Amino acid sequence: MLNQIVKVTCVDLSFEGKGVARFDKGVVFVDGLLPGESAEIEILYSRSGSYFGKIKKLLTPSPDRIQPRCPVCTACGGCQFQQLSYKAQLDYKRKKVANAFSRVAKQDVKVGDVLGMDDPCFYRNKTQMPMGKDKAGKIITGFYKANSHEIVPIEKCYIEDERAAPIIKTIRELMKEIRVEPYDEDKHIGVMRHILIRTSHYKKQIMVVLVTNVNNFPGQNNFVKALIAKHPEITTIVQNINKRDTNVILGNYENIMYGKGFIEDTLLGINFQISSKSFYQTNPLQTEKLYKAALEAADIADGDVVFDAYTGIGTIALLAAKKAEHVIGVEIVAQAVRDAIRNAKHNGISNVEFHIADVSDYMVEMASQNAKIDVLFMDPPRRGADERFLKSVLALSPKKIIYVSCEPETLARDIKALSAKYEVSSVQPVDMFPQTQHVETVVVLVLKK
Numbered sequence: 347m348l349n350q351i352v353k354v355t356c357v358d359l360s361f362e363g364k365g366v367a368r369f370d371k372g373v374v375f376v377d378g379l380l381p382g383e384s385a386e387i388e389i390l391y392s393r394s395g396s397y398f399g400k401i402k403k404l405l406t407p408s409p410d411r412i413q414p415r416c417p418v419c420t421a422c423g424g425c426q427f428q429q430l431s432y433k434a435q436l437d438y439k440r441k442k443v444a445n446a447f448s449r450v451a452k453q454d455v456k457v458g459d460v461l462g463m464d465d466p467c468f469y470r471n472k473t474q475m476p477m478g479k480d481k482a483g484k485i486i487t488g489f490y491k492a493n494s495h496e497i498v499p500i501e502k503c504y505i506e507d508e509r510a511a512p513i514i515k516t517i518r519e520l521m522k523e524i525r526v527e528p529y530d531e532d533k534h535i536g537v538m539r540h541i542l543i544r545t546s547h548y549k550k551q552i553m554v555v556l557v558t559n560v561n562n563f564p565g566q567n568n569f570v571k572a573l574i575a576k577h578p579e580i581t582t583i584v585q586n587i588n589k590r591d592t593n594v595i596l597g598n599y600e601n602i603m604y605g606k607g608f609i610e611d612t613l614l615g616i617n618f619q620i621s622s623k624s625f626y627q628t629n630p631l632q633t634e635k636l637y638k639a640a641l642e643a644a645d646i647a648d649g650d651v652v653f654d655a656y657t658g659i660g661t662i663a664l665l666a667a668k669k670a671e672h673v674i675g676v677e678i679v680a681q682a683v684r685d686a687i688r689n690a691k692h693n694g695i696s697n698v699e700f701h702i703a704d705v706s707d708y709m710v711e712m713a714s715q716n717a718k719i720d721v722l723f724m725d726p727p728r729r730g731a732d733e734r735f736l737k738s739v740l741a742l743s744p745k746k747i748i749y750v751s752c753e754p755e756t757l758a759r760d761i762k763a764l765s766a767k768y769e770v771s772s773v774q775p776v777d778m779f780p781q782t783q784h785v786e787t788v789v790v791l792v793l794k795k
Contacts, residue, residue: 348389351402355384359438361755363426363783364398374399377492378420378429380408410434415467416504423492425505425781436460436777439785443775446754451762458774461635466780469629471611473510473543474595475500477528485518485528487541495531505781509552509579510543516576517541517556524565537563539588540595544620546611547630551581553609555622557588557595570603581605584622596623608685614638616664618689623681625658629778636776636786637665640723640748643772643790646670650720653712653744655705655735660686662723662750663698670721673698676708706731709738719744730756736763743767747791752778757787769794 354367356379365379367387374397376387384406387399414420414428427435436459444457463469475487478497488500502511521528521538529536542555554573563569570583582605588597600607600622608621614634620626627633640662646652646669654663657675659682667673667690675698677683686700701708712719722744724731730753739747747768751757761770768791778786 348391350389351386352389352399353384353386353405354379355406356381359783361442361783363438369397372397376401377426380411380430380434382406383408383411416502418498418500419504419781421491422489422498422500424489424503426783428504428781432462432466432780435466435780436462438783439775439777442783442785443754443773443787446758447761447770447773450755450758451765453758453761453765453770455770455773458772460775460777460785461632461639462777463632463780466777467504468506468508469631469780470506471545471547471626471630472628473503473506473514473541475514475541477538477540478530479528485521487514487518505779507543507545509545513543513552513554513573513577513580514541516573517554520569520572524569526563526565526569529559534591535559542586542595542622544609544622544626546609546620548612549610550579551609551611552577552579553605553620553622554580554583555586555596556583556603557586557597559587559589561587566603574604581609582607586622613661614641614665616661616689616693616695618659618661618664619685619692620659621681621685623679624685625679625682626661627778632776632778632786633661636750636778636788637662639774639776640750640788641665643774643788644721644723644746644748646721651718652721652723653719655709655722655724655731656726657686657700658682658725660689660698660700662725663700664689664693664695666721666723667695667698671697675700676703676705678702678704706735706738709735709742713738713741717742721745722747723750724748725750726756726760728753728756730760733763736760739764740767743793745793749789749791751787751789752784754785754787757789761789761791764791767794768792 356365358366364375376399386403389399410431419425419428486499488497527536529539540557544553583603585601587599608619652666652670652673654675657677663673663675683702771790771792774788776786
C-alpha cells in the first residue's frame with residue numbers, strides 16, 4: 347500500500363490545512379491539495395487508520411490555486427497555504443472556527459468575517475532559524491522540514507520581516523571567515539545553534555540573539571564588531587547559552603554583547619520593552635486589530651477590576667489599565683513578569699499589579715477568598731485552560747470574559763465548560779498568521795441573567 351500511486355479528488359481541508367480525499371482504503375490527507383482538485387498522489391505512510399500522501403501530478407487545479415512566492419514553501423513546513431488565494435485562506439479560517447464551535451462546544455454561533463491583512467507577507471517580527479551544514483559542508487540556515495530535523499536552506503522567507511534575511515546571511519559569512527562551526531545535533535559539537543532576530547515595527551529597532559553551545563567562542567568580539575559595522579540598524583546583540591541536549595531553542599543564561607539587551611515597540615499607544623524571551627505577538631499590525639477588538643468588546647467601565655490571565659509582558663493588562671480602576675496580571679514566566687513590571691513603570695501606569703504564579707493556582711486562591719473580578723481577559727497557551735482554572739472562573743463569576751485563543755479546538759472545549767453560566771456574545775477571528783492554517787479568535791462571553 348505504501349508508495350502506491352493513486353488518483354484522488356480533494357473534498358475538504360482538514361483542521362491542519364491538509365487536503366482531505368477518499369480512496370478504496372479509506373481517507374488520505376495530502377499537503378498542498380485544495381478542495382475540488384484531482385491529483386495523482388503517492389501514499390507515504392499511515393497512522394491511526396488514516397493515510398498521508400503527497401502530490402505527484404496535479405490533474406485538475408482549483409480556481410483558488412495561485413503561484414507561491416516562495417520556491418521552497420512546500421518543503422520547509424512553515425507555510426501551508428502560499429498556493430491558496432488569500433480570500434480562500436480567510437474563508438477556510440472562518441469555517442475552521444465555526445466547525446470547532448459546532449462540533450466541540452455543540453453551539454451554533456455566528457462567526458464574524460476574519461480580520462485579514464492588506465499585504466499578508468513579511469509580517470513576522472520574530473525569526474528563529476537553526477544552523478547546520480549541507481552535504482558539501484556549507485553553513486546553512488533555514489527551517490526544519492515537516493516532521494524531521496532536516497534543515498531546508500532559506501535565503502528569503504516571505505512571512506518574516508525582510509530586515510532579518512540580510513543579517514542572517516552576514517552571520518553565516520562571518521562564521522565562515524573566523525571559523526565558527528554550527529552546532530551538530532547528532533554529535534553534540536559546534537558553537538552556533540540558532541539565530542533569533544526580533545524586530546520592532548514602530549521603533550525600527552532590531553535584536554540579534556546568538557544561541558551558542560559554549561560560553562565564549564574565539565573571535566567573538568571581532569564577530570560582533572563586524573556584524574554591527576555591516577548592519578548598523580542592529581540596536582542590540584545578545585548571546586544566549588544553551589548547552590543542553592534539547593529541542594528547546596533558548597537556554598537559561600544570557601550575555602549582552604551589544605546595546606541594552608532589549609528592543610522597544612509601541613502597541614495602541616503604549617511602549618513595550620521586549621527581551622529575547624518575552625512573549626510578544628509576532629504580527630504587530632494584526633495584534634493591534636486583535637487587542638482593539640478585545641478591548642472594545644470588554645467595554646471596561648470606571649470602577650471595574652480587571653484580571654488578565656496568562657498576561658505575558660502585560661500587553662492587555664496595560665492597555666486595559668487606561669479605563670479600569672485596577673488590573674491584576676498573572677504569568678508563570680518570571681522574565682515576562684519582570685518585563686511587564688518594567689513596562690508599567692516605563693509608561694507611568696500605577697493601577698496595575700503583576701504576579702509570578704501558576705494562573706490556575708492564583709485563580710483557585712482568588713475563588714477561595716471570593717475576590718471581585720468584573721472583567722476577565724484570558725489568552726492561554728495552545729492547550730487551553732485547565733479544569734481548575736475554569737471552575738474558579740465559574741465561582742468568581744466575572745460579568746464578562748474576553749477569551750483570546752490561538753487554537754479553535756481547545757477554545758471551543760473551554761467555552762463548553764463555561765456555558766453553565768455564560769453565553770457567547772460574539773466570535774471574531776483575526777488572521778494573525780497569513781499563509782498558515784493558524785487562526786486567532788476573540789470570543790466575548792457574558793454572564794447569564
